[in-house]
Amino acid sequence: MNIVLTLDYELYFGSETGSVSTSIVGATEKLLSVLDKFDIQAVFFVDVGFVKRLADFKSDNPELQKDYELITDQLKKLSESGHDLQLHIHPHWEDSVYENGKWNIDAGRYRLADWSENKIREIVASYKKFLERFSVTNNVFVFRAGGWCIQPFEKIKSALKENGVWLDSTVYQGGYQEDEARYFDFRGAPTQAKWNFEDDPLDPDKSGSFVEIPISSYKVSPFFYWKLAFTKLLDNPKHKTFGDGGPLPASKKWILQKLLLPSNTVVSIDGYKASFLERAFDLYQTDKPDADFVIIGHPKALTEYSLQKFEEFVAKYEGQHQFHTFDGLLEEGSIEKPE
Ligand SMILES: [Zn+2]
Structure with a gap:
């Protein structure tokens, strides 16, 4: 089975964004210590909007100059070592500013589709161009929407198409979230391994000009979220995230649903979710042997525990299964750009 490890390379978006040196660069170095050991190449979905914002504000704020150098040096190094840099868009950076020594996040327009079509065009074109420098x-041909908010796709479709972005890896089967800033609903997602689409990533279309390679998903019982809540309460250093900020809060309704009903979540190496990585892989091998096993992670959300689980996973399967990047899959012909 092809395994694709994908990392969303970004800060936090709550009132505490965390620091670049700890939440992004330092956390990524810790992950690289495992990847290098096994010679694994991963896909880094870079939150380009943030890096651009660093560039905008760095001339007036010397501390940001340092952050900018740390990130861009790491991005170049990642690319030179064969990791794949692809496009992750969190457009709310356009509305967010650096003042009094901290980032002031405005998540009022969190989804790309919250912006006008002209602005979306400008964002996609300039972010892609900016990322290609490193x-x-x-x-750069792969997209992952920030916070999974890819809907309604029709509004962002032409901007991606015009910029040669044709592969998406945002959808995960059964995913759903709705709160003040976020909205996505993947409960009607196809169950197939991958598919072409045109206007809607949930609606397969053989002649579509986009390809969806979904993030792998896993069904969890409420018990998982109770355990997750307790590991947080216990304050065990093994479960402390490498990042030093905090996420945008989820709605109370969403949290309650997770604690009361079974739900689908992404296959991930983040925190306690890494506990079901191996089980999820075994299920995919049985149920969807022709799928690519797409794992998501965020350097900021990794923990000592999750990295250890990931390393055990790699050690167990690396003989029989290969890690690939999207760039690598394209080169070897297992994915093709639609006509
Ligand atoms: Zn993100």
Whole structure:
């Protein structure tokens, strides 16, 4: 089975964004210590909007100059070592500013579709161009929407198409979230391994000009979220995230649903979710042997525990199964750009 490890490379979006050196660069170094050991190449979905914002504010704030150098040096290094840099868009950076020594996040327009079509066009074109500066392959063609908010796709479709972005890896089967800033509903997602689409990533269309390679998903019982809540309460250093900020809060309704009903979540190496990585992989091997096993992670959300679980997973399967990047899959012909 092809395994694709994908990392959303970003700060936090709550009132505490965390620091670049700890939440992004330092956390990524810790992950690289495992990847290098097994010679694994991963896909980094870079939150380009943030890096651009650093560039905007760095001339007036010397501390941001340092952050900018740390990130761009790491991005170049990642690309030179064969990791794949692809496009992750959190457009709310356009509305967010750096003042009094901290980032002031305005998540009022959190979804790309919250913006006008002209602005969406400008965002996609300029972010792609900006990211390509740090990529040795210069091949940015994959998209992952910030916070999974890819709907309604029709509004962002032409901007992606015009910029040669044709592969998406945002959808996960059964995913659903709705609160003040976020909205996505993947409860009607196809169950197939991957598919082409045109206007809606949930609606397969053989002649569509986009390809969806979904993030792998896993059904969890409420018990999982109770355990997760308790591991947080216990304050065990093994479960402390490498990042030093805090996320946008989820709605009370969403939290209650997770604690009361079974739900689907992404297959992930973040925190306690890494506990079901192996089980999820075994299920995919049985149920969807022709799928690519797409794992998501966020350097900021990794923990000592999750990295250890990931390393056990790699050690167990690396002989029989290969890690790939999207760029690598394209090169070897297992994915193709639609006509
Ligand atoms: Zn993100």
